[in-house]
Amino acid sequence: MAKKQQKKNWDLKAAKDLFNDYIEKGSEKREIPLPEDTIKIDDLNRKNTLERVYNLVDDIIERIYNTGKPSILLPSRSSSNIIWDEENDLLLLGKQIIEKQFHSLTSVADITRLMRVLEIINELLVKDIHATKREVFYTDVKLFTEQKTSDKSIEDAATMLYTTRNSTHVVAAPKGTCVGRLRIRDRNDIIDLEGLGSGGWTISPMLDNIEILESDAEFILVIEKDAAMMRLAEARFWRKYPCILLTAQGVGNVAVRMFLKRLSKELNLPVFSLVDSDPYGHYIHSVYLRGSKRLSYESPFLATPNIKLLGVLTRDLDKYKIPDVARLKLEKVDIKRIKDLLNEDFVKKNKKWETDLKLALKMNIKAEIQALSSHGFEFLTDQYLPEKLSTGDWI
Amino acid sequence: MRIFHKKGGGIIQLVDKKNMEEWSVELPLIFIEYIREKQLEKYNDTSVKKEISAYLDEILKDVAIPRLISVLEGENEEETISALERIKEISKKNVDMARPIKPYLDNLSKSKNKSIVKITQEISNNFLKADRRKELAKKRKIMQEKEKQFMAGTISGEDYAKARKEYLTLKE
Numbered sequence: 367m368a369k370k371q372q373k374k375n376w377d378l379k380a381a382k383d384l385f386n387d388y389i390e391k392g393s394e395k396r397e398i399p400l401p402e403d404t405i406k407i408d409d410l411n412r413k414n415t416l417e418r419v420y421n422l423v424d425d426i427i428e429r430i431y432n433t434g435k436p437s438i439l440l441p442s443r444s445s446s447n448i449i450w451d452e453e454n455d456l457l458l459l460g461k462q463i464i465e466k467q468f469h470s471l472t473s474v475a476d477i478t479r480l481m482r483v484l485e486i487i488n489e490l491l492v493k494d495i496h497a498t499k500r501e502v503f504y505t506d507v508k509l510f511t512e513q514k515t516s517d518k519s520i521e522d523a524a525t526m527l528y529t530t531r532n533s534t535h536v537v538a539a540p541k542g543t544c545v546g547r548l549r550i551r552d553r554n555d556i557i558d559l560e561g562l563g564s565g566g567w568t569i570s571p572m573l574d575n576i577e578i579l580e581s582d583a584e585f586i587l588v589i590e591k592d593a594a595m596m597r598l599a600e601a602r603f604w605r606k607y608p609c610i611l612l613t614a615q616g617v618g619n620v621a622v623r624m625f626l627k628r629l630s631k632e633l634n635l636p637v638f639s640l641v642d643s644d645p646y647g648h649y650i651h652s653v654y655l656r657g658s659k660r661l662s663y664e665s666p667f668l669a670t671p672n673i674k675l676l677g678v679l680t681r682d683l684d685k686y687k688i689p690d691v692a693r694l695k696l697e698k699v700d701i702k703r704i705k706d707l708l709n710e711d712f713v714k715k716n717k718k719w720e721t722d723l724k725l726a727l728k729m730n731i732k733a734e735i736q737a738l739s740s741h742g743f744e745f746l747t748d749q750y751l752p753e754k755l756s757t758g759d760w761i
Numbered sequence: 762m763r764i765f766h767k768k769g770g771g772i773i774q775l776v777d778k779k780n781m782e783e784w785s786v787e788l789p790l791i792f793i794e795y796i797r798e799k800q801l802e803k804y805n806d807t808s809v810k811k812e813i814s815a816y817l818d819e820i821l822k823d824v825a826i827p828r829l830i831s832v833l834e835g836e837n838e839e840e841t842i843s844a845l846e847r848i849k850e851i852s853k854k855n856v857d858m859a860r861p862i863k864p865y866l867d868n869l870s871k872s873k874n875k876s877i878v879k880i881t882q883e884i885s886n887n888f889l890k891a892d893r894r895k896e897l898a899k900k901r902k903i904m905q906e907k908e909k910q911f912m913a914g915t916i917s918g919e920d921y922a923k924a925r926k927e928y929l930t931l932k933e
Binding site for chain 2: 382389549551554556558578579580581582584608633634
């Protein structure tokens with residue numbers, strides 16, 4: 367039988383103080399300019415992206431006429447060109463430029479794919495429609511041979527245009543869901559995210575059609591797992607505690623991260639993450655926090671540097687008396703992941719985070735969010751989250 | 762976003778009216794109606810409700826109506842009909858909000874499109890009804906004054922009857 371919890375009214379003081387601080391400072395004041403040795407990427411509307419496509423093609427044609435040695439210049443996306451900007455806590459792309467020439471056999475294949483992707487992007491923009499990466503691959507299976515290559519060409523094309531992938535109208539398949547105190551519009555339809563039942567709104571990858579209209583939320587909670595999201599949705603957590611809940615069922619894809627970034631920037635709300643107490647959960651948090659290496663060129667539009675790791679922290683397992691049966695031992699791969707994370711600059715800089723990861727190593731434990739249910743199904747919504755948000759117990 | 766602070770803490774954020782310049786012509790009105798009908802009651806704070814209501818009026822005056830006017834001056838009849846339908850709705854609920862449209866109605870009533878003429882007529886009728894209501898209120902005030910004067914014996918029965926007749930004619 368589940369243990370009875372004492373229902374308490376939490377004031378979420380710490381979360382509210384953080385929110386008031388954000389509102390007082392305003393989003394602009396919190397934003398630090400990007401370093402000069404990184405490339406600048408813009409999130410463009412359809413018209414401006416099309417203009418960039420035409421300018422790029424004009425440049426290529428001009429180079430062909432002038433030099434007779436046709437080539438394409440694009441920012442390098444290799445790891446040596448990925449820079450961690452400490453001030454903004456973001457992974458960014460440096461200014462190294464690579465030249466792909468038409469006259470080598472490997473480059474010709476690459477360039478042909480790249481030009482084909484540009485052609486597809488042009489078609490999508492002219493028709494004002496969107497396509498998934500999978501659809502792009504199927505437009506020319508013979509040329510791309512596998513989706514990995516078409517995906518790479520799509521990312522190269524976006525980098526070449528110095529814009530986000532979403533601006534090219536090539537999108538990822540819908541994955542995450544969002545629910546809570548938020549009203550948005552999708553083109554001409556107004557959507558109330560409080561009125562969609564427990565399932566919530568599937569985050570549209572066509573974010574250029576989405577606009578935030580109204581919200582009385584005071585924070586955003588990003589949840590790693592569907593099961594935890596379901597628990598919070600069923601409890602209508604946002605009714606008692608004004609918030610927006612969002613899940614990506616694992617690592618956030620581009621649409622989820624971009625939507626979260628937009629929510630956080632436009633509404634100026636504090637963002638918290640609730641992930642498993644394991645290195646993969648911490649990794650998921652880190653991707654929301656500072657972006658992924660693969661998509662470092664669009665980190666400023668995908669990363670949410672002010673996101674706080676609310677839980678489940680390793681130290682929570684003892685603090686909330688999670689029983690041994692709900693704790694798991696670290697596997698080899700977990701230990702490697704923790705060590706990799708401990709080597710990252712952004713973890714080294716954050717002492718609380720470093721301590722928590724070291725504690726996991728020392729105690730040789732991990733646990734899922736669901737481990738909190740050992741105190742009852744409502745423990746997460748009635749005690750754990752409100753207490754942490756009231757006391758400011760986050761990293 | 763436009764921020765509104767609740768007295769007891771908490772805030773409400775609404776999209777800035779500047780963003781609406783890019784919207785389709787009917788969307789600012791749909792937004793105004795949506796917030797008024799579905800959200801306003803939920804805010805549980807009289808002063809914030811008042812502020813938001815004023816902001817919605819501001820959107821109507823500064824964005825929604827001017828956008829509608831630009832459509833009324835255009836040549837796309839389908840857009841004109843859709844805009845006129847919206848104006849008709851506004852004129853029913855709050856005629857003063859639709860007043861900036863009035864000067865355009867004369868021209869529209871001469872249109873060759875029967876639907877445009879019909880809706881234009883309905884809007885004109887709403888204006889007429891509203892004007893009559895205003896005048897009646899004015900006359901009612903005068904009538905009440907006359908009644909007092911008549912009872913006090915400061916005006917003659919003839920003067921009172923004349924005022925009464927005017928009032929009743931207008932009322933009918």
